[in-house]
Amino acid sequence: MGVVNVTPDSFSDGGRWFDTTTAVKHGLDLVAQGADLVDVGGESTRPGATRVDETEELRRVIPVVRGLASEGVAVSVDTMRASVAEQALAAGAALVNDVSGGLADPAMIPVVAASGAPFVVMHWRGFLEGGNVKGVYEDVVTEVFDELHARVQAVLEGGVAPDRIVVDPGLGFSKQAEHDLALLAHLDRLHALGHPLLVAASRKRFLGRVLAGPEGEPPPARERDAATAAVSALAAQAGAWAVRVHEVRATADAVRVARAVEAARAAGPAPGTPTRGAHPGPGPGTAEGAR
Numbered sequence: 001m002g003v004v005n006v007t008p009d010s011f012s013d014g015g016r017w018f019d020t021t022t023a024v025k026h027g028l029d030l031v032a033q034g035a036d037l038v039d040v041g042g043e044s045t046r047p048g049a050t051r052v053d054e055t056e057e058l059r060r061v062i063p064v065v066r067g068l069a070s071e072g073v074a075v076s077v078d079t080m081r082a083s084v085a086e087q088a089l090a091a092g093a094a095l096v097n098d099v100s101g102g103l104a105d106p107a108m109i110p111v112v113a114a115s116g117a118p119f120v121v122m123h124w125r126g127f128l129e130g131g132n133v134k135g136v137y138e139d140v141v142t143e144v145f146d147e148l149h150a151r152v153q154a155v156l157e158g159g160v161a162p163d164r165i166v167v168d169p170g171l172g173f174s175k176q177a178e179h180d181l182a183l184l185a186h187l188d189r190l191h192a193l194g195h196p197l198l199v200a201a202s203r204k205r206f207l208g209r210v211l212a213g214p215e216g217e218p219p220p221a222r223e224r225d226a227a228t229a230a231v232s233a234l235a236a237q238a239g240a241w242a243v244r245v246h247e248v249r250a251t252a253d254a255v256r257v258a259r260a261v262e263a264a265r266a267a268g269p270a271p272g273t274p275t276r277g278a279h280p281g282p283g284p285g286t287a288e289g290a291r
């Protein structure tokens, strides 16, 4: 999933794709680089960002969704507003990606349910104003699992079909670097939710922390793409359904390599591997064994 942020203020690429023509062209470039889906958003979810009003969000998002969909691109709309989701679906979007998992707008779940579109349910603890007080966990993996499970139940009760739901741990949302890393280390546990998993690590703060080491300055967001590709490979190996990234080419390659290694694993023992019991190597007590 490639990202097109039609915003002046996203932390990772704010302002770069802010007019419709540039944004559509960028989305097409991402497809040429290997994206299967393009995620179009008109509101920055950066902690402390002021919310954009509905009219402005519609103005930013809908023409870009229409432009990309009319070129045959599978478009996802990144929005917390039901009205934006509804109009984006009417303009050709194929999927709704709501970082609030349906919590920010009570009309979201009915709109998605009525459309039959797939719905990304992200782990979210609310809007952050001043500090990250909601980012306190005793056991982040268990708590994210339980809270996502509760959201999935609410979404199912709201009428979205089970095979339309995608779950996402919400890296960086009410989470510190150690929480993001713990979630990535235990993606296997989130599979137990029984839904495809989306992982959106691209350029996020925890990567800046990892790259900076304990003392140094984190590199700027745009210099975190190699690290993003590394996370993409790890997420693909852990069975993620999709990874959401700003720079697609490196991640598409990383995912291909992870898939090829996985296929080799599935094919069985490596060529030339001696079978168990037939190993001719040294046993205990031999001169070689003593080395």
Ligand code: PMM
Pocket: 003, 005, 010, 011, 012, 013, 044, 045, 046, 078, 097, 098, 099, 120, 122, 168, 170, 171, 198, 200, 201, 202, 203, 244
């Ligand atoms: N993160 C951002 C925006 N949208 N959607 C999903 N499903 N998961 C995320 O983690 C997520 C998202 C914020 O990143 P950006 O400003 O770089 O797009």
